[in-house]
Structures are given as C-alpha cells and as structure tokens.
Amino acid sequence: MIKIEGVSKYYKGMDRPAVSKLDLEIKEGEICVFVGPSGCGKTTTMKMINRIIEPTNGIISIDGKNILEFDADELRLGIGYVIQKVGLFPHYTVFENIAVVPKLKGWKEDKVMSRVRELLDVVDLDPDENMYKYPNQLSGGQKQRVGVARAMAANPSVMLMDEPFGAVDPITRNQLQNEFLALQKKVKMTICFVTHDIDEAIKMGDKIAIMNNGKLVQYDTPENILFSPINEFVEEFVGSDRALKVLNLLRVSSIMEAYMPTIRYGSDSSQINEFYNNSNFAIVLNDDNKLQGYIDINRIVEKKNVEKWCDYIRTYDICLGIDSTLKDAMVAMLENDMKTIPVLDDEKKYIGVVNFDMIKSHVGREYETTIE
Amino acid sequence: MNEIINILLYDAPELVLQHLIIVTIALTSAIFLAVPLGVLLTREKLKPYSNKIIAILNTAQGVPSLAVIAIFLKFLGIGYFPSIVALCLYGLLPIAQNTIAGISNIDPDILESAKGIGLSKNKVLIDVELPLAFPVIIAGIQTSAVLIVGTAAIAQLIGAGGLGKLIFTGISQFRPELTIIGAILSALMAIVFDRGLGSINKRIEKKYK
Numbered sequence: 001m002i003k004i005e006g007v008s009k010y011y012k013g014m015d016r017p018a019v020s021k022l023d024l025e026i027k028e029g030e031i032c033v034f035v036g037p038s039g040c041g042k043t044t045t046m047k048m049i050n051r052i053i054e055p056t057n058g059i060i061s062i063d064g065k066n067i068l069e070f071d072a073d074e075l076r077l078g079i080g081y082v083i084q085k086v087g088l089f090p091h092y093t094v095f096e097n098i099a100v101v102p103k104l105k106g107w108k109e110d111k112v113m114s115r116v117r118e119l120l121d122v123v124d125l126d127p128d129e130n131m132y133k134y135p136n137q138l139s140g141g142q143k144q145r146v147g148v149a150r151a152m153a154a155n156p157s158v159m160l161m162d163e164p165f166g167a168v169d170p171i172t173r174n175q176l177q178n179e180f181l182a183l184q185k186k187v188k189m190t191i192c193f194v195t196h197d198i199d200e201a202i203k204m205g206d207k208i209a210i211m212n213n214g215k216l217v218q219y220d221t222p223e224n225i226l227f228s229p230i231n232e233f234v235e236e237f238v239g240s241d242r243a244l245k246v247l248n249l250l251r252v253s254s255i256m257e258a259y260m261p262t263i264r265y266g267s268d269s270s271q272i273n274e275f276y277n278n279s280n281f282a283i284v285l286n287d288d289n290k291l292q293g294y295i296d297i298n299r300i301v302e303k304k305n306v307e308k309w310c311d312y313i314r315t316y317d318i319c320l321g322i323d324s325t326l327k328d329a330m331v332a333m334l335e336n337d338m339k340t341i342p343v344l345d346d347e348k349k350y351i352g353v354v355n356f357d358m359i360k361s362h363v364g365r366e367y368e369t370t371i372e
Numbered sequence: 373m374n375e376i377i378n379i380l381l382y383d384a385p386e387l388v389l390q391h392l393i394i395v396t397i398a399l400t401s402a403i404f405l406a407v408p409l410g411v412l413l414t415r416e417k418l419k420p421y422s423n424k425i426i427a428i429l430n431t432a433q434g435v436p437s438l439a440v441i442a443i444f445l446k447f448l449g450i451g452y453f454p455s456i457v458a459l460c461l462y463g464l465l466p467i468a469q470n471t472i473a474g475i476s477n478i479d480p481d482i483l484e485s486a487k488g489i490g491l492s493k494n495k496v497l498i499d500v501e502l503p504l505a506f507p508v509i510i511a512g513i514q515t516s517a518v519l520i521v522g523t524a525a526i527a528q529l530i531g532a533g534g535l536g537k538l539i540f541t542g543i544s545q546f547r548p549e550l551t552i553i554g555a556i557l558s559a560l561m562a563i564v565f566d567r568g569l570g571s572i573n574k575r576i577e578k579k580y581k
Contacts, residue, residue: 052487077490091580101489
C-alpha cells in the first residue's frame with residue numbers, strides 16, 4: 001500500500017508548485033494510473049515515491065513506513081522501476097541487465113540464473129535465444145519486455161512505471177498491455193503507472209488519478225471516470241467517445257457465452273441431426289478441448305452427407321484470449337469480417353464465443369447502469 | 373649505409389627502450405591523474421566549475437611544449453624525473469576532457485534507470501558511467517599518447533634521453549641521418565601506441581555496439 005499525504009513539490013523559479021497538496025492512497029495489489037496533460041505533475045508524483053525527486057513537504061509511506069526512514073538506494077532496490085526509454089544498460093547482456101538487482105541483493109548465482117530464466121519466460125522471451133544478446137540486438141518491444149523483467153527481478157511488491165509502453169508501435173503496445181495485465185493478475189503488485197493516454201489509463205487502471213496543474217482532479221475507478229466525470233476538465237479529457245472507451249474497459253471474459261453447441265472431432269453423426277433444429281453452426285473440439293474449427297450444420301444436412309461431417313470443418317482465422325478487451329474483439333471482427341469469434345483460455349482451450357450483438361447490448365447496459 | 377645499420381643495431385634499441393619507458397610512465401601517471409579529475413568534474417557538486425577548469429587546462433595546453441620543458445627545468449632541474457613530470461602534465465588535458473565528454477554524453481535515461489533500480493552513486497559510476505565512457509576515454513588516451521611520444525623527444529633538452537638524443541645529436545653534429553632515424557622511430561612508436569589503444573576500442577565495439 002502506498003499512501004501519499006499532503007505532498008507538495010516546489011521548484012525554484014516556478015510560480016506554481018509542480019505538485020500541490022496531494023492526498024491519495026494506492027491499495028495493495030492495485031494498479032493506479034496517473035494521467036493528465038504534460039506538466040500536470042504525474043511523473044513528479046511517481047518519482048517522489050522512490051525518492052528520485054524529494055518532496056518539499058508531506059509524507060509518503062509504503063506499507064505504513066515513511067519512505068524517508070529508508071536509505072534511498074535501499075528503498076529503490078525494493079521498488080521496480082520501468083521508464084519509457086527503458087534505459088537498459090547497453091554494455092550488459094539481457095541476463096546481466098535483469099540480474100543487476102538480485103546480485104546487489106546478494107542472491108546466489110544459481111538462484112539468479114533460474115530467476116532470470118523464469119522472468120524471461122514470464123515476459124514471453126525465449127531464455128536460451130535471448131539471454132546473452134545485447135540490448136541493441138533487440139526490437140523495441142523486446143527491450144520493453146526485458147525492462148519489465150528487470151524491474152520485477154527481485155520480486156518487488158511495489159512497481160513504478162513511467163509510460164512503459166509509450167515507445168512501441170500500437171500493435172506491440174496492445175500486446176504488451178494485455179500480457180502485463182495477465183501477469184499482474186498472478187503477481188498482484190502495487191503499481192503506480194504514469195501515462196498521458198486516457199485509453200491506456202482506462203485499460204490498465206484499477207483506479208485512475210487524473211491530474212492537472214499539479215492538483216489531483218479526480219481519483220476514481222475507470223467506470224466512474226468515464227460516466228461520472230467530476231467536472232468539465234475530466235469530461236473533456238476523457239473525450240466525447242466514451243462509448244468507444246468503454247470497449248477498452250470491458251474484457252471478453254465478462255461477456256462471452258458458450259451458447260453454441262460443441263461436438264467432438266470424429267464423433268458420431270447422430271449429434272448433427274440433434275443440432276439441426278436448434279442451431280446453424282457448431283464448434284468442433286479435440287479430445288482435450290482444443291479448438292478445431294466450426295461446421296455449418298444446414299449445409300451438411302442439405303448436402304445429405306451427414307456421415308462425413310468432418311470433411312466440412314472450417315477453421316477460424318483468429319481467436320481471442322480471455323484477457324482481450326472488447327476493443328480487441330471489435331477490431332478482430334472488423335478486420336476479419338467475422339460476426340462471431342471464439343475465446344480461448346490461457347491453455348488455448350475453448351471456453352466460449354463473443355459476437356457483435358453481445359458487445360452491443362453489454363456496452364448499452366453498462367452505459368445505463370453507471371449513469372443511473 | 374653501414375653507418376645507418378650500425379646506429380639501428382647498436383644505439384637505437386637502448387634509446388627506443390628509454391623513450392618507451394619515459395612515455396609509459398608519463399602516460400600511465402597522466403591516466404591516473406586525468407581520469408579521476410575528469411570524473412570529479414562530472415560529479416554534481418563540481419559540474420558547474422568543469423567548464424572553467426577545462427578552459428584553464430586548455431590555455432595551459434597552448435603553452436608550447438618547449439616552454440613547458442623549460443619551465444620544469446627551473447623548478448625540478450634536469451634528468452629523468454622532471455621530464456616525466458612535464459610530459460605527464462602535458463598529457464593530462466586530452467584524457468580529462470574525454471573523460472568528461474564520455475560521461476556527460478551518456479544517455480540520461482540509462483542513468484535514471486540505474487538510479488531508479490537502486491544502484492548507489494559509486495555503483496553507477498563504476499558499473500555504468502565508466503564502462504560506457506570507456507571508448508571515449510581511450511580515444512583521449514590515444515591523443516595523449518601521441519602527444520607525449522612526440523614531446524618526449526624534446527625532453528632530451530633537459531636530459532630525458534631517449535630518441536630525442538638521436539635527433540639532437542644529428543642536429544648538433546650535422547648528421548641528418550641520425551635526426552631522420554630518430555624522427556622515424558619516434559613516429560613509429562606513436563603509431564604503435566595509437567593502433568594498440570585503438571584496437572581495444574574495436575574489441576568493445578564488436579561486443580555491444
């Protein structure tokens with residue numbers, strides 16, 4: 001838990017404080033996103049938490065302990081830190097970069113090695129392939145992954161992230177965001193996340209802190225920020241396309257349904273006749289619930305070839321992960337001209353589908369309930 | 373022709389060795405003085421003064437090498453030691469300057485992340501700043517080495533020995549072949565120093581650049 005009480009930061013020669021009397025609490029295991037126009041004090045606030053910048057007055061405490069009681073370097077060793085430009089050490093290999101903090105903490109060599117391998121797996125980089133590369137041999141997205149791995153190296157309970165996904169292309173960014181959220185679900189760090197992108201804030205945040213001119217304007221859940229903006233500034237900052245932004249907030253896991261009948265590959269054709277009256281399509285699965293494709297039941301029956309239904313299986317071009325946002329789902333539908341897309345869990349097993357009507361009705365419902 | 377071969381076989385080796393010793397001692401001491409000086413001038417407290425101090429050193433570098441040698445003659449007398457002190461001081465500036473340039477040109481994001489993940493100031497200096505500035509520092513040492521090898525010949529005027537002996541004997545005895553041999557050997561030594569140090573940088577470049 002991070003508690004910020006009455007914190008201000010004055011710089012010499014500035015007519016207003018960079019941060020002014022900030023009060024805020026980030027709960028254990030939550031992502032708090034600081035968002036606002038440039039110069040609003042969001043980065044300054046974040047950097048005061050690990051004492052890169054010292055506050056002029058006020059108290060910041062982590063898990064009830066005033067951060068001034070720690071030695072500054074000691075404090076930072078316990079806090080993960082990721083910045084936009086990553087700042088990997090160019091003269092260190094990927095392994096050495098990630099190993100810096102564990103080594104400083106005096107971990108044994110084999111423990112460091114296994115931890116680095118584990119982390120590279122976690123951020124989806126093949127350890128054997130990448131461990132001994134230098135940063136300049138990596139792509140922007142890979143550098144970011146190593147940056148996240150380095151920050152998590154010594155299991156920090158608190159993590160500070162300054163526009164961590166700002167310097168990569170939109171597709172990679174989306175992917176990194178989704179992966180990071182899936183990761184956070186497992187490790188539950190307390191995260192302070194800075195961005196200027198409200199869409200990213202809505203997607204990543206358990207709570208969003210909107211700042212302007214060094215002051216906290218609204219500190220609330222993404223839903224409330226979207227639908228109950230406290231004043232005109234927030235409303236304007238969120239933008240007029242709130243309905244679209246909701247798409248970033250909701251995950252397919254919350255709306256998907258398993259309404260389509262499923263049939264095992266190679267199974268008896270009698271099932272097909274059963275389906276015929278109820279459904280036009282059926283999902284075909286393997287024995288271990290892996291997705292095989294789908295069949296158009298009407299067509300099979302029309303062709304009077306029910307016995308050989310397996311020859312009529314069509315595959316899906318695209319599937320969604322359970323942590324995908326509704327925006328991901330919409331994009332996938334529009335790009336591939338599909339009305340229904342299957343959803344797979346972390347082990348790539350089939351769990352349900354989403355379609356356009358489900359998204360439409362769900363967003364509409366969300367809109368109404370929150371506004372009331 | 374025979375005479376030249378004789379000089380090369382019997383006189384030159386000892387003089388080359390002498391020259392090499394003077395240069396090595398002067399260069400090593402210059403490195404050990406200039407790198408810490410450069411580092412100090414990049415620390416937060418001294419940073420504001422670094423430009424002024426470098427300006428002063430720059431002016432000092434403008435003094436002709438002959439004059440520097442002459443000044444040291446007055447204070448330290450003649451011989452090996454005053455020559456080495458003079459040469460060392462003469463070689464300070466390029467190394468100090470490059471140390472400062474090398475450190476201050478490091479990407480600030482790298483330094484911020486180094487600080488942010490918990491490296492102490494000393495750790496940042498030793499593990500990040502110096503290794504990253506190393507190629508630039510080596511380039512400074514290259515410049516300084518060439519400078520010292522050349523100036524060392526003049527240091528013969530206060531009794532340094534070395535290849536300067538060949539050159540000045542040639543001048544005073546009207547034997548231009550001696551002067552030429554001395555000059556060529558001294559130039560070769562400068563090239564060897566330059567290439568040798570340069571190869572260190574190439575190795576680093578292959579590694580991570």
